[in-house]
Amino acid sequence: MGSARARYLVYFQYLGTGFNGVAAVRGAQRAVGVQNFLEEAAERLNSVEPVKFTISSRTDAGVHALSNAAHLDVLRRPGLPPFSAQVLAEALNTHLRHPAIRVVKAFRVPDDFHARFAATSRTYLYRLATGCLRPGQLSLFERNLCWALRADSLDVTAMREAAGHLLGTHDFSAFQSAGSTAQSSVRTLRHISVFPSPASPFVLPEESRKLQFWSLEFESQSFLYRQVGSALVLRGRGCGGAKAPAADWALGSQVRRMTAVLVAVGLGALAPTQVKAILESRDPLGKHQKCVAPAHGLFLKSVLYRDLGKRRSLQSRAPQASRDEPPPPC
Structure with missing residues (x-):
């Protein structure tokens, strides 16, 4: 044998x-x-x-x-x-x-x-918290799980309008690191959403009244991964109009760059139509597209291997699956 x-x-x-x-x-x-x-x-x-x-x-x-x-x-x-x-x-x-x-x-x-x-689909989730007016105000249990913004609120309507310019098939060169060696920067972004999240169970009741949590979701078959080059990582109020943000230098991903630009829109530092101009510029060295949202707010939410019409994911369907049967072919 x-x-x-x-x-x-x-x-x-x-x-x-x-x-x-x-x-x-x-x-x-x-x-x-x-x-x-x-x-x-x-x-x-x-x-x-x-x-x-x-x-x-x-x-x-x-x-x-x-x-x-x-x-x-x-x-x-x-x-x-x-x-x-x-x-x-x-x-x-x-x-x-x-x-x-x-x-x-x-x-x-x-x-x-x-x-x-x-893989036929990948979904990323980015978590934000507004109302963090002072350093250290966010719960210890959330500090490595979301991007704490000093702003009291976000213009979510404007963010959703801006996100609409990113939907569909585009050359996302403006959202990749300068000097990238990727053979193609064309990707199809199938879904973007910006929505309020429930209050965190890890925040004290007296603090939760001042804080609002938000989520951004991005779905595509694939995203541009970090490549050769560096980008500015911002904390605090976000890209554009940031109030003396702390910064360090790190490699960034397409999702974190798109998040930073959408947050800039939500803070009023960018107009929604400027996001379309940034995308069409294909320039990764522009002022706003160089900004990268902090890594600790980003989650890979799911990877799908089913036909997109059936959408069998780990989270929604795996508990009913037979223990040893593989997922069906793509």
């Missing part, structure tokens, strides 16, 4: 604080990625060949994931059957050495399945 090789699709989540992004960091560097811990846990599966995770969606340092995905191959010794998907997920969780990472679900998939290229 020969060795049994099996490919799995694994959904996992993590708090990005303290990680150098999701991708593994190789070599003797002190920084680590989420993938480092996943592959370390996979070593305990005793695969004949080293187990490597092929990540569906790369995220920047500090960015969180409610649901990311990856595929991996496990080759067991001759005579041993493949792990069931449930056993694989439980084994990975048992051996994970970092408390901020959790494997949520696993599926057996065909040998030619690819977690990155087979």
Whole structure:
């Protein structure tokens, strides 16, 4: 009886604080990625060949994931059957050495399945909080989970109008790092929404009256990932008209750049029509498109592998799925 090789699709989540992004960091560097811990846990599966995770969606340092995905191959010794998907997920969780990472679900998939290229949709969520007039006003439990703005409010109507200019298929060069080596910056943004969020359960009642939480959602089959170059990361009141914001230099993603521009609209520093002009400029070095929203407010919300008409996602459908049946082909 020969060795049994099996490919799995694994959904996992993590708090990005303290990680150098999701991708593994190789070599003797002190920084680590989420993938480092996943592959370390996979070593305990005793695969004949080293187990490597092929990540569906790369995220920047500090960015969180409610649901990311990856595929991996496990080759067991001759005579041993493949792990069931449930056993694989439980084994990975048992051996994970970092408390901020959790494997949520696993599926057996065909040998030619690819977690990155087979994904039909990715959705990102960005969380904002307004009314943080003083440093340190935001609850300790929210500080690494949202962008705290000093402004009392946002012009959400203007933000939604501006978001409409980003919908559809465009060249998003203006929202990628200068010097990007991406072969194409054309993407199709299928959905953007700006909406109020419920009051945080981690904020004291007397504080919650002064604070308002907001969410921005972006959906596309793929987004421009960070490339060669740097961008200004703003805190405080946002890009344009910011009140002496603290800043550092970091690589940024398309979603964080779009968020920063929409926040600038919400703060009155940009008109909605200027967002269309920024997009059409294809210039990543403009004043506003260089701004990048802080990483800690961004969450990868879901990765979908179903036909878009059925939209089977981890969050909405996985509990009803058969334990060992793979998702249907895209």
